[in-house]
Amino acid sequence: xxxxxxxxxxxxxxxxxxxxxxxxxxxxxxxxxxxxxxxxxxxxxxxxxxxxxxxxxxxxxxxxxxxxxxxxxxxxxxxxxxxxxxxxxx
Numbered sequence: 880x881x882x883x884x885x886x887x888x889x890x891x892x893x894x895x896x897x898x899x900x901x902x903x904x905x906x907x908x909x910x911x912x913x914x915x916x917x918x919x920x921x922x923x924x925x926x927x928x929x930x931x932x933x934x935x936x937x938x939x940x941x942x943x944x945x946x947x948x949x950x951x952x953x954x955x956x957x958x959x960x961x962x963x964x965x966x967x968x969x
Contacts, residue, residue, distance in 0.1 A: 897935075898928030913945075922954070 894900040894917050903917040919925040933939040 894928060898931065899924050900928065918957070 895902055899920065901918040901920060903915060905913060905915045907913055919928075
């Protein structure tokens with residue numbers, strides 16, 4: 880299974896620039912499963928984004944075609960963020 884085309888660009892366009900998300904991540908598991916999630920400044924930001932229509936319907940539709948299976952939404956609270964936000968390569 881290849882990388883879902885358009886997912887990263889569509890997610891960036893649809894949720895970060897338009898709806899105020901902090902960003903998103905796309906991971907690929909060893910079994911080939913892709914997992915994507917977004918981080919929001921608040922539950923209110925997430926809900927407001929969910930209620931607004933897409934500003935780019937073609938990009939949203941393309942992103943949706945990449946989704947083979949969905950799960951119930953999980954909401955987490957960040958308690959410790961130890962992720963390096965800048966990659967340093969020597």
